[in-house]
Amino acid sequence: MTRTVVAEAYGGPEVLALQDIELPALSEGQVFVDVRAAGANPIDYKLYGGEMGRDPASLPMPIGMEVAGVVAEITPGAAGYTGGLTVGDEVIVTNISGGYSDRVVAAAADVGHKPESLTFEQAAGLLLVGGTAWHLLTNTAVGTGDTVLIHGASGGVGLMAVQLAVARGAKVIATASPARHAQLRGYGAEPVAYGAGLADRIRAIGPVDAALDLVGTDEALDTSVELVADRARIATIAGFAKAPELGIAVLTGADGGQAIRDASRVELVKLAAAGKLDVTVDRVFPLTEAAETHRYLQTGHARGKVVLVP
Ligand SMILES: NC(=O)c1ccc[n+]([C@@H]2O[C@H](COP(=O)([O-])OP(=O)(O)OC[C@H]3O[C@@H](n4cnc5c(N)ncnc54)[C@H](OP(=O)(O)O)[C@@H]3O)[C@@H](O)[C@H]2O)c1
Known part of the structure; x- marks a missing residue:
């Protein structure tokens, strides 16, 4: 079981709810990551706000496209965008849905190592x-x-x-x-x-x-x-x-x-690790306050990245 934030309907932040869901077993090339921080982005509320279209089949809609966390389980031979992965590795995960969770499933190709010099909160807001x-x-x-x-x-x-x-x-x-x-x-x-x-x-x-x-x-x-x-x-x-x-x-x-963005991940992580690219974290909210998090983002004047922690 994992807790995950979903939009139960199209609308404003009031449609967000924290649900308990069962994750399916891993398929080949997939990884479970225990989330330490989930990046919040305007696209997260635009999707359930209907700005990109409305499809009732998408509900309940999982929220959150990027996280930083720790590899919890992995299928044999699965490699990430920075190389081989092992249980316990600290990682940055992109291109997921349902990042506002305790645990996420990701394609290994979208999982890369987090530099030690970045906090989980910074790492979740980088890519x-x-x-x-x-x-x-x-x-x-x-x-x-x-x-x-x-x-x-x-x-x-x-x-x-x-x-x-x-x-x-x-x-x-x-x-x-x-x-x-x-x-x-x-x-x-x-x-x-x-x-x-x-x-x-x-x-x-x-x-x-x-x-x-x-x-x-x-x-x-x-x-x-x-x-x-x-x-x-x-x-x-x-x-x-x-x-x-x-x-x-x-x-x-x-x-x-997306190919350009994905190809940039290794270089972005290197620059951040070398202290040549700052990630400014503005506010950190608990997972239970996803609606508050989005109300804050919707002001349009956040002072850096906004992040949720389980
Ligand atoms: N198409 C894509 O692939 C893609 C990808 C990522 C993001 N986006 C979109 O890009 C936008 C920015 O994303 P973000 O993550 O950077 O958002 P953000 O962190 O919430 O930043 C919003 C910024 O907008 C500034 N701002 C507000 N009103 C302004 C105005 N009238 N003129 C100039 N600046 C103004 C604010 O500056 P002050 O606080 O200084 O006023 C604030 O720093 C969002 O609409 C997001 O959905 C699109």
């Missing part, structure tokens, strides 16, 4: 946002000598995108609320406040070669189009409605991007 940021930077070919504008730079994906862009040798202009500017400056970005007059504030800093929209507002999309000459160098992960009419790529895992 979904890190892989997304990697995909954005790859798609827009951000590299040495570029100036990249990042909208929503203080969020989970944003903090990763800023650090990875700076590591690629780019100059970063980062939009965020003023309270977050010191942290962004610490990562080497030039912060600017979003809101009226944004394009002028950015122009005053200098020309922009590429833009990443992690917010999806008209302001972020319109400013990007205004300041970046080449639309192929603008990408969004949130502006699903408007981006297509502007000729801007909307990136998801489903567009072939």
